[in-house]
Amino acid sequence: VTSLSASTPQDRGLIAAFEAIVGPANVLTQPSDMAAYLTEPRDLFRGGALCVVRPGSTAEVAAVVRLCSEAATPIVPQGGNTGLVGGQIPAPEDRAIVLSLQRMRALREIDLASNTMTVEAGMVLAAAQAEADRVGRAFPLSLASEGSCTIGGNLATNAGGTGVIAYGSARDLVLGVEAVLADGRIYAGLSKLKKDNTGYDLKALFIGSEGTLGIITAAVLKLFPKPRAVATAFIGLPSPADALALLDLARDKAGGEITAFELIPRLGLDFVLAHAQGARDPLAGPHQWYILLELGAHEEGAADRLLELLADAAGRGLIEDAALAASETQRRDFWRLRDELSEAQRREGGSIKHDVSVPIADIPAFLEEAGRIVATAAPGARLVPFGHLGDGNIHYNVSQPVGADRDAFLARWAEINFLVHGVVARYGGSISAEHGIGQLKRDLLGEVKDPVALDLMRALKRTLDPKGILNPGKVI
Numbered sequence: 001v002t003s004l005s006a007s008t009p010q011d012r013g014l015i016a017a018f019e020a021i022v023g024p025a026n027v028l029t030q031p032s033d034m035a036a037y038l039t040e041p042r043d044l045f046r047g048g049a050l051c052v053v054r055p056g057s058t059a060e061v062a063a064v065v066r067l068c069s070e071a072a073t074p075i076v077p078q079g080g081n082t083g084l085v086g087g088q089i090p091a092p093e094d095r096a097i098v099l100s101l102q103r104m105r106a107l108r109e110i111d112l113a114s115n116t117m118t119v120e121a122g123m124v125l126a127a128a129q130a131e132a133d134r135v136g137r138a139f140p141l142s143l144a145s146e147g148s149c150t151i152g153g154n155l156a157t158n159a160g161g162t163g164v165i166a167y168g169s170a171r172d173l174v175l176g177v178e179a180v181l182a183d184g185r186i187y188a189g190l191s192k193l194k195k196d197n198t199g200y201d202l203k204a205l206f207i208g209s210e211g212t213l214g215i216i217t218a219a220v221l222k223l224f225p226k227p228r229a230v231a232t233a234f235i236g237l238p239s240p241a242d243a244l245a246l247l248d249l250a251r252d253k254a255g256g257e258i259t260a261f262e263l264i265p266r267l268g269l270d271f272v273l274a275h276a277q278g279a280r281d282p283l284a285g286p287h288q289w290y291i292l293l294e295l296g297a298h299e300e301g302a303a304d305r306l307l308e309l310l311a312d313a314a315g316r317g318l319i320e321d322a323a324l325a326a327s328e329t330q331r332r333d334f335w336r337l338r339d340e341l342s343e344a345q346r347r348e349g350g351s352i353k354h355d356v357s358v359p360i361a362d363i364p365a366f367l368e369e370a371g372r373i374v375a376t377a378a379p380g381a382r383l384v385p386f387g388h389l390g391d392g393n394i395h396y397n398v399s400q401p402v403g404a405d406r407d408a409f410l411a412r413w414a415e416i417n418f419l420v421h422g423v424v425a426r427y428g429g430s431i432s433a434e435h436g437i438g439q440l441k442r443d444l445l446g447e448v449k450d451p452v453a454l455d456l457m458r459a460l461k462r463t464l465d466p467k468g469i470l471n472p473g474k475v476i
């Protein structure tokens with residue numbers, strides 16, 4: 001963590017002006033106070049900032065941004081600081097401020113008839129889920145970081161997670177957005193309209209823009225019926241191709257009820273069993289691959305339908321074994337095997353990560369090819385590809401060989417990325433399916449994105465942020 005002293009009179013003046021807007025307690029300048037805002041979950045990036053400013057209202061955000069615009073001081077918006085690509089971390093040389101939305105966590109309104117919930121950007125995702133639950137509805141965005149990530153961060157990154165197969169990404173869960181523009185004006189787009197064809201979809205600009213086009217201060221979120229019956233199975237099967245055939249069968253039998261279809265390789269399960277306290281293999285024998293399959297139904301009988309589906313799949317030879325959660329505790333235990341994968345992998349040493357997507361139909365071929373290429377390039381490296389098979393999104397993670405030097409292995413990050421992304425490109429896939437670009441993949445984006453698409457992105461950036469003060473050095 002670099003502490004940048006407010007050395008110039010201009011810096012000191014700016015900080016005093018921030019204090020006048022948000023109160024002295026909400027402008028952090030001490031390195032110890034700022035540290036939590038300047039490091040991120042993977043510790044790949046260490047930031048430095050002039051100060052951290054914590055506004056409490058949209059008007060305060062607008063006033064802070066106006067000041068920054070006048071002083072040409074860069075702004076890095078931040079929510080829960082759980083982002084995995086360094087988008088929320090300021091580069092020290094930018095002498096930026098971190099604009100933390102964490103104090104803006106109010107529920108502004110729930111409108112049951114419109115089936116919407118209007119919340120401020122700093123509301124933690126788990127709190128938004130709880131607010132929906134309280135009124136008998138569901139807000140179905142679901143990430144392992146939901147206890148600390150915020151709605152603003154979820155929209156800014158167009159977060160995915162495990163519910164995408166049924167409900168779509170964050171983008172699909174929003175009707176309106178309120179955002180502060182780079183010049184301090186407020187875009188008051190808190191629309192509840194399901195249908196509105198009066199021109200361009202302006203809210204879409206802010207969703208997935210990772211804080212480079214505006215600062216999201218509030219959003220109108222869609223509510224959904226709360227599933228009345230949930231049935232969860234942990235399934236052992238021989239290959240990703242069988243998993244794909246199972247997905248097809250499940251779509252046929254349970255269609256819209258599939259709320260999760262997550263792939264886990266044996267090695268990943270081994271890691272979790274070794275490192276997560278109390279974790280247990282639900283199945284008697286080992287299998288090459290596993291699927292965590294969940295159905296969420298609006299009427300009883302989900303467990304029966306799941307059993308029927310599994311019997312059918314077994315009859316076709318697609319699956320080898322399966323366990324059905326008989327209680328909420330068992331269901332949680334199954335999910336833990338999925339949720340603990342990243343942490344268990346961390347305990348196994350260095351891990352080179354990818355967040356890629358390819359057309360769902362190509363997943364088996366992609367896994368096969370990428371596996372062959374990585375195994376040749378890095379003999380002994382342990383492949384732990386897992387994730388959202390039902391969305392074509394695989395976290396293609398590669399753990400260091402047992403006993404290898406961690407730093408020497410991680411030094412091959414770009415090289416291994418290049419190999420895996422080459423396979424992704426051949427299948428018309430994406431190098432960032434759900435985590436975004438941030439600083440981690442910025443240079444990569446320039447290499448793989450269509451030049452016309454890049455031109456359009458730059459034109460939008462210039463138009464919405466002519467001084468380039470919103471999250472510089474991120475995305476493009």
Ligand code: FAD
Nearest residue numbers: 079080081082083087149150152153154156160161211216
């Ligand atoms: P931050 O990390 O604070 O910021 C992320 C980006 O959004 C930055 O570029 C920041 O500048 C920008 N930003 C934040 N708030 C605003 C705002 N109000 N206005 C404008 N820009 C803003 N991601 C997934 O998609 N799927 C997963 O399954 C998933 N699982 C995760 C599991 C773990 C354990 C962890 C640590 C992370 C995971 N993530 C996942 C990544 C991360 O949680 C998401 O990207 C999340 O949406 C970020 O929210 P945040 O509030 O923490 O944002």
Ligand code: ZN
Nearest residue numbers: 161387395434
């Ligand atoms: Zn994921």
